[in-house]
Amino acid sequence: MKAISFTQHGLPIDDPRSLIDVNIDAPQPGPRDLLVEVQAVAVNPVDTKVRAGTFAKEPKILGWDAAGIVRQVGADVTLFKPGDAVYYAGSLIRSGSYSEFQVVDERIVGHRPRTVDAAHAAALPLTSITAWELLFDRLGVTEGGGEGEVLLVVGAAGGVGSILVQLARQLTRMTVIGTASRPETIEWVQRMGAHHVIDHRRPMLAQLKALGVDGVSHVASLTHTEEYLPQLVEVLRPQGRLGLIDDPASLDVMPLKLKSLSLHWELMFTRSLFETADMIQQHHLLNRVAQLIDQGVLHTTLGAHFGAINAANMRSAHALVESGKARGKIVLEDFQ
DSSP states (O other): OEEEEOSSTTOOTTSTTSSEEEEOOOOOOOTTEEEEEEEEEEEOHHHHHHHHTSSOSSOOOOOOOEEEEEEEEOTTOOSOOTTOEEEEOOOTTSOOSSBSEEEEEGGGEEEOOSSSOHHHHHTSHHHHHHHHIIIIIISOOOTTOOTTOEEEEETTTSHHHHHHHHHHHHHSOOEEEEEOOSHHHHHHHHHHTOSEEEOTTSOHHHHHHHTTOOOEEEEEEOSOHHHHHHHHHHHEEEEEEEEEOSOOSOOOOGGGTTTTOEEEEOOTTHHHHHTOTTTTHHHHHHHHHHHHHHTTSSOOOEEEEOOSBSHHHHHHHHHHHHHTOOOSEEEEESBO
């Protein structure tokens, strides 16, 4: 089968060897696995981090967002059958979605939305799981709750932010404030449903006060947490909650003590990495997101379509992700 891989970590993305087209044997499903024919994939920061050697010691097939069709099921599979249209993020310790066929545990797969195509579906899984777990599981917000509370989303125009803003606006009663710095990203965050947008390049507290907001109850810090931390502590109300998903080189948490602020980390791969007892929650979560998409409550966050799934197009997609200027999700579709 066709796939995209690399032979050594850390090559700059403009090096043709950084991602290459390969042909490898198709995998076989284990007892709880689905064999999925991949139709579309999305590119995430984790893809570039693994390519750089952050999460993996050996080169591998990247890709942690896919939409496709189930072609074969393992002996113990109960949730799916061949022919089902599915979407999923996959597991960090298994081969990824940059391949024509992929095996994935049924407990982290969802039935994909019926009202969008494969490309738009592929844009959703990793960011939807991350945003949902961060908001409801880590920050402790309750669905339908949040009256009088304020959520600040730092980096709201990216993949996770685009879904998180929608979830908070549509499923809670919180005031949702996103950060963005360019006209096109400000417009995007507004379109996702934020009540207000502020510029993270300027002092945040002054901008919040100009909106009549003296402090926020929750912060979802999605990028550059180490850089923004002093400001986040400043804008958080006493006993507020700070959640993050990025990878600071270091993080001095002592300033959180005076206000009794709590710190919450979200990694959507935790459940599959450790095969936690509640791993199937990601199956249920993806099914719920699909329902919300089909009901028109949530909207897919595809920001750019980079064409067919091949190494040249994938290098271009990685370059945009690494630039930090991506808006929404980057998707590629069909192996050619």
